Amino acid sequence: MSTQKNSAPNLKSWLRTSRWLGLVLPVILLVSVLFLILVVLVNLSNKSSQNTFEREAEVQVLEMANLLAEQLELDLEAVEGLGALLARQTEAAFRHSVDLSEELPSAYTKSDRGFLYADQSAEAAIFFSALEERSIEKDREQLLRFHRLEPLLQSIYTGHDLISQVYINTPTSESMIYPWLDVSSQFSPDLDVREYPFFYLADQTHNPDQSAVWMDTYLDPAGRGWMLSLLFPVAVEGELKAVVGLDITLNALVRRMMAMSPPWKGYNLLMAADGTLLAFPPQGIFHWGVRMYPANTAEGRPQLNLLLRPDLRSQLDPLRQDAAGLIPLEFRDEKVLVSWSTLDLTGWKLLLVVSRDAVFSTRQQLLDDYSSLLWQGALSLLAVCLFFVLLVSRRDYKLLQRLATRASSPLAGAKTEVTKVVPAPVDDLLYQLSGPLLICRFDAQGQVLACNKAFEHFAKSSRTALKGKPLAPLLGLTELPQENWVDELDFSSSEHENTIWWVYVAPQGTTGGVVFMLDLTSYSLTRQQLQSERQRSRQAAKMKAEFSQVVIREANSLLVELHQLAQQQTTTEHYQACRDKILAVQRLLDDLLDMSDEGDLLDEKESEQEVLNLEAWIDEARESIAAQLEQQARHLKVNKARNLPVEVITDRRKMTRLLKHLLRQTLQLASEGDLVLGVDWNPAASSLQLDLLDEGGYLLDEERIQRFQASTPLGSNYQPATGGLGMGPLLTRQLVQELKGSLEVTSRPEGGLHIHLELPVSVDEQAQVAQRILVVDDGPVNSMLATSVLEKSGYQVDAASSGRKALELGLEQDYALVLMDIFMPDMDGLETTRHWRQLPGPNAGIPVIALTANALESDRSYFIEQGLDDYLAKPYRPTELRSLVDYWMKKTRG
Template identity: 25%
Template sequence: MSKSHGRVMLRQWMWRAFMRSALIPLVLVETVLVGCYLLSNQAIRDAQLGYLDRSASESLAASAEQNAQIIENQLEHISATASLLARLTQRALQGPAPATTETLAVSPQGARFSATDVGGAASFYSAATPLDHHDLNKVARLATLDTVFMEIQRHDATIASLYFNSWDSYNRIYPWFRTDEQYPPDMRIPDFNFYYLADSAHNPQRETRWTDVYLDPAGHGWMMSAIAPVYTADFLEGVIGIDVTIGGVLGQLEKLNVPWDGYMLLVGRDGTIMAMPEKAEHDFDLQELLKVPSQNKLSTEQFKPQNFNLRLRSDTARLASQLNDSPSGNLQLALKGREHLIAWSAIGSTGWHLLAVVDKEAVMSTTNALAAHYRNIGYLMIAGLVLFYLAYFSVLWRRSRRLSERLRKTIDDIRGMLSEIGKGQWQPLRAESQIQELDAMAGDVLTMGGQLATSDLHRRMAQHRLTLIMDYPTSGMWEYHLEDDCMSLHGGLCKRLGWPNNQISREAFLERLDAQSARQFQGVLDSLRSGNTQRIELELKVCQADGNSLWVLCQGRMLDVSVGAQRAALGTLVDIDRLKLAEADLKERTHQAQAANRAKSRFISSISHELRTPLNAIHGFGQLMQMHVQDAVVRDQTQEILAASSHLGNLVDDLLDWSSLQAETQHLSLRPVQVAPLLEECAEMMAAQAQAVGLRLELRPVPENFWVQAEPRRLRQVLLNLLSNAIKYNRPEGMLCAGAESLAGALRLYVEDGGMGIEPELQAELFEPFQRLGKENTAIQGTGIGLALCRELAGLMSGSMGVYSVPGEGSRFWIELPDAEQLEYKQDEASPTVFYAGSDVDIVLQLPMLVSKRTSFVHGTLEACLIRAREHGAPNVLLLDCDPEQQPLELLGRIRRAAGAAQMSVVLIGSEPRKLAMLGIEFQGVLAKPVSREELAELLTALLEQESTHVH
């Protein structure tokens, strides 16, 4: 894992130690206590609300029941009065007629009425009954009841009027009013509810009944009536009625005591609101009907509109249902968006319900206010704790700064020595310290610089010798004409070897090479002819006239522009015979340089381990002091020592990590690693460090199917190192992002910053160990080996490192690794394939028996092979029948451009083997017809084994 992860300044490290060991637990405890207070306050409030809710429901139900009893008593009193009045009326109708009769006027329509107020009741005989059928004796008998009417109305203020209605539409009503002006002349009284509700069909028990709310024809507005039938034997003479106006009922309802500023509501048998105080009008979005309509002569009965019926309203349907199901109860109901508590009790004698309605918020207001008060107290406690800890943190921060400054200078001096050594200054100025361990450490660093200087000198000498060997080659030039299949040779090397300056055939040139070199060079020329190769580079062993051999390096390429009408290739021949000898010497010296480098690495490892010993002693001694000292100043100084030793330990760990890679080749366990979770993990680990310097780390979206072949721990180490560098070398508010992108066969993981960038001439030295590009004397910490270590790890994972940087704009560092999905696809490919392009029956029959069971055999035309190569890739071995009827050149060129064709082996089969070499086809074997079974089996085995070796 990268040692750059988690690196902070000494002061910051000490501050974090304070935070983790003391401050965070203390703040956590305080937070838990305040949280418990707020939670308990909320629990108490919830319990109080629950209790208050139940208590309010019970109190409201009791109030509704009590007030319903009061209303019922009043209604029963009125009902009893109506029954008494009915009995008196019955007696009056059966008694003798008075000597004097009442003088009634007759209207033009034929209705009789009392035109003047004589202190009694008003009379009205409807024109629905003809004048000659008016029973004036009945009128006279009923006049004897006026004093009773008067006394009853005077002793009960709730009674608006008293009346008698007869079967023949006679009406006697108290108090007096001009009935001809109020009633229609032909009014049929039995058609109104204050009459027919008392008849035998509706009231077979002949009891007093109460009507629903209706509009009074007498002009008193909306009212309800207690009606009692008056019979003579079984004949219904008429109905006695006592009117109670809605206004009178409302006055009684408003006098009833309802807690929490609630109100009472009277609901009829059919769910119609009979009486509703002004407080209820807003909740039910209604206005009580008290005024008499402008059209005051009513020929038919009128009841309250449908919007007064609870059953027909969507917001009160549930209430109406429960009123119908239960004579008493309570529920919560939302009216106009506010929750209300409603309790009801039935008025048994009428079938009505008295409802008590209270706004729930009014019930809960006191408890809510108390809970809010205690919650505000909790908030004040939190604010006080925040202010206290802010002041406390500032004091600790200043003390940590003073403490860390005492150790920083010595550590910075030792770090400066290491930085100078990293730049090549092997003997830097020695750091001085009164601490014995730190002073000894500075001496060890100086010794390490001397050893590194010796190793670097040996390395430079070896490089210089290699340069001298390569500066003086002897060379020649060759030119190959593809159409003529001949070569032209020029230059001093050619003259020295005695080669002719004019053209020679390919066969003549191949005769001057040993057998192996001739085969290699012939294969290269065939590749040039077929177009599969554009550049060549190979070493040839030339046979000289004196019998000795000479090594030459042959390099060349196809000319982009044809010479005349012919295609040609041009190249050089370089005498590398001495280079071969020098190569052997160079290998020996390289081994020596490598041995010196390993010695250097072992020295670094050894000196790093030696540095660890005093560092461990410092750290252990500091911990002992911290445990036993009591003085605050000494304790702070001890903490500075511990932070400095930890920081220097990280530097030593970097050196150990680098030296371990240089000392011996690391064997990493590579496996598929998903990119997105790894980038997210690294981003989370570095987010705090980025935030501390004012940067925001942006993680760009990465597809879920991005997998790389890598060692997870080492890849995480590389990414953390790149992120750490991007943070350290960035600018305030600069760009900082990470992501991944797909390349051909690989995935690139990158980290991009908005720093000052890197000059192009310095980028070549960026991945060199101990190289910091002039940042050694800045406040940015580092050893200069992080990127070198990342490049080494990338190489061990079969990957590479790179950078793109623009001065003044920023830099992008990346690591490219193999795409794990494509590797798995290649490993899971089908078994090796042998394709026979021809029609020889013997070969078709023999081949399945000559290849192993895991090898697929396909035969067909060369066109079929081309189609298969485009769909599934080129076969591993192509057996090409080259008899005259075949036209293989163009099709074979297309097959060689298919996927996997670079590893395809071609075997030519024909009746005239000598002519096959003149086709200009690159091949790996030739078979003559008839094909020998043993020869074919041996050749296929060799080619398939070679293919397997290439794959692995």
């Protein structure tokens, strides 16, 4: 009986030991190992995702810099267009004589300092220097000429909000400035305006093309602060008569750049071609440590040239070499990304500076999501382990109850003997785990407790010898981290032969922790080799293409010289033979230049689908051969189908190259007659059908058809073509194949070839609504501005200078919208709108928007009663015009 009583506690103790050492602890260890492996995989995936997000974020910053540069360039192009208009009108004013009997406004008087000027009651100021002797008739003639130009200066000044001042200066020290400015204190009687820099930039020596010149920043002597100037020389029969100028203050330019609303709370900088900052907001002063120095100080402005500053020269070297790009910088413990894009119009660079943390906020959110996922996985595994422990404990409890019941039963006979099972130690289980994953367990003091065989091989010692030794020196660390820590360690000592290990340290409170290691040496070497090979391949391909283009251009120069020498031949037969050979070689070089297109070097991505405007596509191809057509006295006739869509979606670059190259090759291979190009649309197959007809005359039709057949220089059926004309059809066929189209060439009964191409494209159905807009305005500046803004937005624009001209165009052409000026001579905008609503056809119901100055909100109801749909007050911003037009176009389409 006593034996039974003593056996119960022993059995209970044995079950507890068996439960924890033989079942629960191994399962917990196994679950921990699985969890750590999951952590490893999740972290590797996390790192890859981070790299992807970083690349995408950098691409977004680059694209945003290009977009902001395009917006600024649109504004500068609009300003340059206004300056060109003023230059043309000024040239016309100097070409024509004036009527000296015409009356002058009373505001033009003569000052005590020898200047003729307009007092403050006038809108413009006119100055005549007393440096030269003048006659009354000459002064009066110039005053009348300037007076006629005053309304145009006013219109240009109000035409764009960037323009702060418009002026005209002549070499004879005569000036006109709008708006009125009392500069009598700025000009002295002995002033010679020919000493100004704009005359130095406008003369025949420094500006032989008489083109527009953008001057960098300077301090305005009239007190308007720092500004830029756009200059236009005005020459009549080769003689410089005047210089037209438009001034833009840096404050206005900075406000425009800040109004662009750069994303990620960033800001823009405008830099000249030599690296000098032209405009920058207050944030630029804080980051770059720059300020505007007065022009008359000795120190000048050396700090404004970022590319010459010693502290920034090496970091900003890519900005000096590349037209666009992105570099990371650090300012006062703040990391930023600097992206830039070059303005084609002026050569300036627009810099976008954004915070790296703001750009990579999505990456931080991804890290938080990964961390949350790991915690959820850990809690789930912990719950599973606790549930398992509860089940095992409940099983043991029921087993003890059954044994106790059997022991107290009278049927219980002989003494029950229990065999004690000794569980395997946890360290032995860890030792059995094989590589490549290295596992080492350490105690609270950071000393080795146990490890697997792979870690023994790494440490080059047995687990018995390693036990009790500090773990940190084995990992090349001074001490073990107190929290979870993941990193890549490079062991460069001779003991480990330059290996790279992924190391994960997982401390477990006061009980020690576990270290996991994985050898990444081969992976790292392979990655470095692939990157190096990729870079070398790209560089080699670029050098090869650039070398080919240089050789081709040099060869073309030599051919021109040979052509000149051939003209010196004494006999016509020799000259004609030499000329034919030279032209053949030149055509072959042109084909080679097309095949080594410089655009292929700049973009390694796959061909992208872009919107292609068919009207602009055909016009661009026609323009490319206009000189050859004029030289040969031939014509290109284009027949477009009525159901032809306005825009299609395709590979725009390849489509443009194909049509240009096909037209040029046809001109070379068919030397007689006109060319006829038919453009048709197949809605069932969603494809463009091109039919090109020529009249032959250079080669036999059978020989030309043979050249379009599928034979390449690597094929067995390839035969070299005589005359150097075999590369052209090869390139045409290659482009058609890349566009997944078809090419068919047949002979015409009347002579010549019929080349039929079918090119698959896709169409945005909503974009095929009529997109032609009519601008009705008697002011040339306002009409030009509206036309420029709308054409850059993708619309086709017609302009009418009067209401009668608008009604005539309404009978000839279908429009989607009309912009109507209210105040016009002969027939105002309201009367024109009433007649427009009576036109036959769909034009009578399209939206008509009023354009008028000094309009109030209360006038809107009056305009609507008169038949208009909306109004826009002058002067307006380009963005306001685009937004209003897009709104009505979408509303009409809906």
